[in-house]
Amino acid sequence: MLSVSGLTKVFDQQPVFSGFDLTVTQNRFAVLIGPSGCGKSTLFDVLTGVTGADKGRIVWQDTEVAHLGDLAAYMHQKDLLLPWFSLLENSLLPARTGGEDLPKARSRAIQLFSRLGLAGYEEHFPHQVSGGMRQRCALVRTLMFNRDLVLLDEPLSALDAITRKSLQSLLLLLQSEFDRTLVMITHDVDEALLLADDLYLLSAKPMRILEKIVLHGDKPRRFDDPELLDIKAIILEKLEGDIDNVPC
Amino acid sequence: MSRANILALAILVFLFGLWEVACRVLAIPLFILPPPSSIAATAVLQAPLILPHALTTGLEIVCGIALALAVAIPLAMGMFAWPWLEKALSPFLVASQAIPVFALAPLLVVWLGYGMAGKILMAAIIIFFPITVSLLEGFKGCDREFRVLFRLMGAGFWQTMRLLYWPWALPHFFAGLRVGVTVATIGAVIGEWVGAQRGLGFLMIQANARLKVDLVFAVILWLSCMGLLLWYGVGWLEKKSIHWKNNQQILE
Numbered sequence: 001m002l003s004v005s006g007l008t009k010v011f012d013q014q015p016v017f018s019g020f021d022l023t024v025t026q027n028r029f030a031v032l033i034g035p036s037g038c039g040k041s042t043l044f045d046v047l048t049g050v051t052g053a054d055k056g057r058i059v060w061q062d063t064e065v066a067h068l069g070d071l072a073a074y075m076h077q078k079d080l081l082l083p084w085f086s087l088l089e090n091s092l093l094p095a096r097t098g099g100e101d102l103p104k105a106r107s108r109a110i111q112l113f114s115r116l117g118l119a120g121y122e123e124h125f126p127h128q129v130s131g132g133m134r135q136r137c138a139l140v141r142t143l144m145f146n147r148d149l150v151l152l153d154e155p156l157s158a159l160d161a162i163t164r165k166s167l168q169s170l171l172l173l174l175q176s177e178f179d180r181t182l183v184m185i186t187h188d189v190d191e192a193l194l195l196a197d198d199l200y201l202l203s204a205k206p207m208r209i210l211e212k213i214v215l216h217g218d219k220p221r222r223f224d225d226p227e228l229l230d231i232k233a234i235i236l237e238k239l240e241g242d243i244d245n246v247p248c
Numbered sequence: 249m250s251r252a253n254i255l256a257l258a259i260l261v262f263l264f265g266l267w268e269v270a271c272r273v274l275a276i277p278l279f280i281l282p283p284p285s286s287i288a289a290t291a292v293l294q295a296p297l298i299l300p301h302a303l304t305t306g307l308e309i310v311c312g313i314a315l316a317l318a319v320a321i322p323l324a325m326g327m328f329a330w331p332w333l334e335k336a337l338s339p340f341l342v343a344s345q346a347i348p349v350f351a352l353a354p355l356l357v358v359w360l361g362y363g364m365a366g367k368i369l370m371a372a373i374i375i376f377f378p379i380t381v382s383l384l385e386g387f388k389g390c391d392r393e394f395r396v397l398f399r400l401m402g403a404g405f406w407q408t409m410r411l412l413y414w415p416w417a418l419p420h421f422f423a424g425l426r427v428g429v430t431v432a433t434i435g436a437v438i439g440e441w442v443g444a445q446r447g448l449g450f451l452m453i454q455a456n457a458r459l460k461v462d463l464v465f466a467v468i469l470w471l472s473c474m475g476l477l478l479w480y481g482v483g484w485l486e487k488k489s490i491h492w493k494n495n496q497q498i499l500e
Contacts, residue, residue, distance in 0.1 A: 059330075072400060
């Protein structure tokens with residue numbers, strides 16, 4: 001379980017968030033959704049340790065930590081494969097930087113390659129394979145972090161429809177088959193509705209959680225599910241209402 | 249052969265043809281402007297004379313580049329690693345560019361004598377700046393999400409440098425180096441003009457004083473060839489080191 005309490009970050013005497021609380025249960029897909037500029041990126045930076053928090057506690061599996069930088073894996077809408085390394089070398093990067101036993105990591109990576117339909121492409125370079133294969137390779141790399149928590153800091157909305165869909169199903173695979181806990185920070189409502197188990201609505205600055213919505217529908221979900229459309233209307237109303245309240 | 253190649257070749261033939269014909273028809277004396285044919289002949293026939301000087305100049309250029317790299321690479325990495333270092337040093341770097349470096353050439357002769365050291369230093373001073381700046385810009389151009397990835401992978405700065413920043417900056421580095429090698433040639437030659445005992449710049453000055461204009465031109469031809477050789481050498485090195493770039497456009 002990930003639990004954040006009383007997290008406070010102040011920039012130029014303006015609190016980006018103060019006393020921010022968040023609890024994410026094991027093996028859930030948590031999506032934090034809020035308007036642009038509400039402080040989502042700052043929250044992500046504090047969680048990953050890019051900047052320090054001014055106050056607050058971050059607790060992961062009953063242990064208090066300074067940040068999640070050493071505990072979470074990272075996945076992005078871009079595959080972030082390095083063009084100068086082969087697919088296998090790319091997937092082995094976390095093992096390499098983490099000082100793991102490389103031959104062992106290698107055989108594990110090769111197993112994951114064949115599990116994800118990449119067998120035979122280990123020595124190919126990213127530019128030699130399709131976008132979908134690159135994403136699957138990025139997934140192997142995420143798994144090679146050996147970390148139960150996966151952070152996603154950008155929506156997939158910049159991707160074309162097909163790539164987006166395939167990445168969404170890979171994310172669900174992370175949760176269902178590899179038992180990861182996922183935390184995604186986004187401004188894309190549709191995406192949040194497709195992926196989330198627990199949806200947290202964020203307010204404008206100073207950022208706090210307006211509401212937690214638990215989604216029960218089985219995944220993969222469909223955009224035109226009437227129940228989802230109802231929830232979407234509620235979410236939009238809440239987010240917009242909150243923006244209207246901002247004094248400016 | 250493509251249309252562009254044919255046109256380029258035609259322009260070349262036309263210009264040199266015009267030059268050749270003008271020299272012969274107008275009977276321009278050899279010590280004013282020799283025709284291309286006699287320059288080419290001198291460049292070949294005088295090769296035993298020119299070659300040792302060319303080797304000296306070539307060595308100066310290569311050592312100058314090596315010296316510049318030895319300073320520029322650690323400097324760029326240091327300024328990237330510690331932003332306060334960049335803040336402290338950048339005024340000096342910019343100011344150093346305001347000094348007309350060629351004007352230092354006579355001083356370098358006073359300080360370092362007629363040997364190769366002054367010329368190597370001259371070439372190095374001129375090119376270390378563009379290389380440092382292009383490398384630093386290359387490091388800084390690395391996308392945020394890649395940095396986050398390496399951060400979360402627990403990579404330290406120098407490990408990230410080796411695996412991410414350095415290869416990332418390589419195209420920038422080579423762009424700087426390309427500019428550098430061309431300018432390094434100028435630096436070495438000017439250094440030799442001011443005071444030297446051998447080298448192509450020295451040979452040119454000697455030949456010029458004796459009105460051996462065909463030899464002056466022959467040396468210029470040699471210098472141009474050396475410049476081209478360096479240019480293509482860097483290009484070859486770039487292709488070898490950035491193997492992934494050659495095919496990248498397929499997907500982009």
